[in-house]
Amino acid sequence: MDLGERLLELTEKIKIGDFALMEEQKETENFDVVFVEGTPITPQNVARVKDLRERSKILVTIGACACLGGIAELKNYQDKEQRLRYVYKNFEGIANPDIKPVKFYVKVDLEIPGCPINKEEFFWAAKDLVAGVIPKIPQRPVCYECQLKRNECLLQKGEPCLGPSMLGGCGAPCPSSAYPCDGCRGPLKGMNLNNFNNKLKELYGFNQEEIDLIMQRFGELDDMYPPPPAKPENKIIKK
Ligand code: SF4
Ligand code: SF4
Numbered sequence: 001m002d003l004g005e006r007l008l009e010l011t012e013k014i015k016i017g018d019f020a021l022m023e024e025q026k027e028t029e030n031f032d033v034v035f036v037e038g039t040p041i042t043p044q045n046v047a048r049v050k051d052l053r054e055r056s057k058i059l060v061t062i063g064a065c066a067c068l069g070g071i072a073e074l075k076n077y078q079d080k081e082q083r084l085r086y087v088y089k090n091f092e093g094i095a096n097p098d099i100k101p102v103k104f105y106v107k108v109d110l111e112i113p114g115c116p117i118n119k120e121e122f123f124w125a126a127k128d129l130v131a132g133v134i135p136k137i138p139q140r141p142v143c144y145e146c147q148l149k150r151n152e153c154l155l156q157k158g159e160p161c162l163g164p165s166m167l168g169g170c171g172a173p174c175p176s177s178a179y180p181c182d183g184c185r186g187p188l189k190g191m192n193l194n195n196f197n198n199k200l201k202e203l204y205g206f207n208q209e210e211i212d213l214i215m216q217r218f219g220e221l222d223d224m225y226p227p228p229p230a231k232p233e234n235k236i237i238k239k
Contacts (some may be wrong), residue, residue, distance in 0.1 A: 002119050010123075013130050031056040033129050036102050039065040039072045042095050046105055053106040058134060061102045062122065064115035064184045069219030071115075073099040077216050101219070110134050115184035115218060118170050137169060139189050142181045146172035154180050160206055160214055165196040184218045193224040 001007065001021060017028040034056040040046045053059050064070040075083050076098050084091050102108055112125055121137075128135040142163035146153075154175055155161040161180035163172070167188050174181050187193055193215075200206045215221040 003123055006123060010126055010130060029055065033058045033060060035060050035062050036066050037062050039070055039099055040102060040105060041072065041097065041099065049102055049105055058109045058129065059102075059106065060110040060112060060125075060129070061108050062112045062117050064113055064186070064218045066102045067111040067113040068186045069099045069101045069222070071218070073101075073219035073222070074216055075099065076219075077212075077221060099219075110137075111186075112137070113167065113185040114170055121169050137167070140168045141188055142166050142168045142170065142172050142175070142185075144168050145170070146175045146181075149176055151175050154178070155204065158204060160200065160204075160210060162196075162214065162220075165191050165193060166220075180214075182214055182217045183220050186218070187220055187223055193220065197224055 015028075017031050031052070034052045036049060036052065036059065038045075040049045061067045065072060069076070080096050080098075084094065084096050088094060103111070110125065110129075112122055114121075125135045125137075143153075145168045146163055149172060151172070153161075155163065159180045161175060162183040163175060163181040165187055166181055166183040167185040170185055172181070197208075197211055197215075200211055201208065212221060215224055
């Protein structure tokens with residue numbers, strides 16, 4: 001929606017089957033492309049995403065929550081039951097499962113990560129999809145764009161910036177505003193986060209707790225310490 005009138009360039013060439021933010025819902029039986037935003041949490045969410053997968057040729061996840069688990073995944077690293085009690089006085093019957101990205105449940109053809117996504121990246125990816133091509137997101141670290149902007153390196157100044165290990169394409173807005181990259185676009189493909197973690201400790205003197213807290217923020221931590229496979233069914237907490 002943030003693309004403004006440019007969105008119309010796309011809508012002239014496609015039919016929108018179902019878009020919750022638009023007034024009219026015109027869901028069709030099958031889709032060429034489905035964009036999924038957000039983390040499937042409840043059993044209904046999971047069933048919905050599985051159903052959409054079956055009815056779509058191409059499934060694309062957009063945003064940190066759908067691609068990585070995002071902010072909701074923070075609770076995986078906490079005492080989940082205690083968190084639930086903190087938020088809800090009466091939590092009987094509330095599902096409180098581990099949070100997993102969409103690719104845990106279904107095959108994903110393309111991920112457009114970020115919190116929020118970069119609208120330019122979405123636009124060119126959507127244009128490729130309209131042309132029948134699944135684009136490839138260039139695997140370059142945030143540092144690449146950060147250095148093109150000639151920013152002073154925060155990591156070298158002793159700030160915990162994840163730029164060397166995280167996927168660029170966002171234009172490095174955070175380090176350009178003197179805020180370290182938290183990795184909302186997730187790790188580069190094939191990146192060994194454990195090695196990066198060790199370098200942050202050896203070369204820059206960060207402690208493990210500090211690194212874990214930053215890596216939790218958008219859900220990268222489980223890429224560093226792969227957890228055991230989650231149970232597919234949601235657990236219902238009883239009072
Ligand atoms: S500030 Fe962060 S993103 Fe920029 S060059 Fe340094 S480590 Fe990389
Ligand atoms: S600089 Fe890092 S945290 Fe900021 S938008 Fe880019 S990937 Fe996300």
